[in-house]
Amino acid sequence: MSAKDEMRAMLAQLMGTSEADTAPKVRFSDRSVCRPFLLACCPHEILDSTRMDIGKCRKVHDFAAKADYEKANAEKDCDYESDAMYELRAFIRDIDRRIDNAKKDLVETQEELSTDVEVKANMVHDIGEKIGKKLAEAENQGAEGNVEESLKMMEEVEKLKEEKRKAEMDYRNSMPASTYQQQKLRVCEICSAYLGIHDNDRRLADHFGGKLHLGFIKLRDKLAALEKLTEAKAEKRRVEREENRGRTSPERSDRSDRDRERDRDRRNRGGSNRDNDRRDRDQRRRSRSRSRSRNDREERRNSHRSSRDSRRNSRERSRTSETRGSQGRTAATEE
Ligand SMILES: [Zn+2]
Numbered sequence: 001m002s003a004k005d006e007m008r009a010m011l012a013q014l015m016g017t018s019e020a021d022t023a024p025k026v027r028f029s030d031r032s033v034c035r036p037f038l039l040a041c042c043p044h045e046i047l048d049s050t051r052m053d054i055g056k057c058r059k060v061h062d063f064a065a066k067a068d069y070e071k072a073n074a075e076k077d078c079d080y081e082s083d084a085m086y087e088l089r090a091f092i093r094d095i096d097r098r099i100d101n102a103k104k105d106l107v108e109t110q111e112e113l114s115t116d117v118e119v120k121a122n123m124v125h126d127i128g129e130k131i132g133k134k135l136a137e138a139e140n141q142g143a144e145g146n147v148e149e150s151l152k153m154m155e156e157v158e159k160l161k162e163e164k165r166k167a168e169m170d171y172r173n174s175m176p177a178s179t180y181q182q183q184k185l186r187v188c189e190i191c192s193a194y195l196g197i198h199d200n201d202r203r204l205a206d207h208f209g210g211k212l213h214l215g216f217i218k219l220r221d222k223l224a225a226l227e228k229l230t231e232a233k234a235e236k237r238r239v240e241r242e243e244n245r246g247r248t249s250p251e252r253s254d255r256s257d258r259d260r261e262r263d264r265d266r267r268n269r270g271g272s273n274r275d276n277d278r279r280d281r282d283q284r285r286r287s288r289s290r291s292r293s294r295n296d297r298e299e300r301r302n303s304h305r306s307s308r309d310s311r312r313n314s315r316e317r318s319r320t321s322e323t324r325g326s327q328g329r330t331a332a333t334e335e
Pocket residue numbers: 034036037042043044045057058059061
């Protein structure tokens with residue numbers, strides 16, 4: 001992207017379609033618009049110009065449309081998360097498959113180590129990974145002017161290097177020199193890149209602080225967040241549905257029975273209008289047994305269901321929902 005294009009994109013992102021001079025090619029709600037892009041998680045965008053550049057996204061990426069989406073979504077939930085999640089999940093599954101295949105390839109092509117040596121090799125790899133991450137982080141902090149923080153991290157890197165030297169020695173002593181010389185590869189569990197046991201700290205830092213690896217961390221984190229959000233939304237919808245239907249659920253009617261019981265006690269203590277009370281009580285008793293049989297029906301409905309049953313039940317349901325409606329009103333006037 002040229003500097004001018006970048007500027008225009010930034011402007012569009014700030015303003016949305018109404019004020020930016022770059023009119024959107026499409027409305028954000030159009031199916032041709034990339035929903036992962038709207039939610040800042042399109043792999044094509046995030047892995048752009050990395051070793052794993054997967055080319056241009058087939059769907060539309062439009063910054064003005066994205067700004068429109070953000071505005072609209074703030075006012076009323078557009079609910080695009082699950083769409084973005086499914087697309088992102090498919091991509092991540094693909095990568096996970098690639099990681100598995102790469103691991104299998106390594107098992108087939110690399111000389112097998114004894115368990116004991118394998119443990120030692122993994123130790124070197126693990127410490128190398130820590131060094132790479134820490135070093136990348138120290139450089140980042142330094143670049144942002146947090147000199148003290150950066151120096152503290154470099155001290156930790158020095159300690160880790162010492163640990164790594166010992167681990168390497170241990171590994172080297174467990175095999176003939178010629179075998180030790182061979183590069184022992186491992187697959188990065190995040191981004192599928194190959195990491196060598198003899199990779200130096202610089203290369204490790206470039207990997208763990210690099211755009212590809214960090215991009216994959218971002219995509220994986222985003223997927224986890226989207227999964228959590230969609231799940232929470234689905235759960236919320238389920239609860240709402242339940243509540244709408246809920247007047248027939250056993251828990252709810254138990255509770256309203258208790259409420260009615262309490263109301264009756266309260267009124268009896270007051271001692272007035274006894275005749276009315278008795279009438280209410282009888283009515284309540286009738287409605288209680290009604291709600292009990294309704295619960296039985298509910299249970300039956302849940303446990304087994306032939307199509308005839310469900311037809312009959314739906315007839316019953318519409319009948320009980322009528323009585324429920326009038327009961328609801330009585331309950332309200334009682335309070
Ligand atoms: Zn896209």
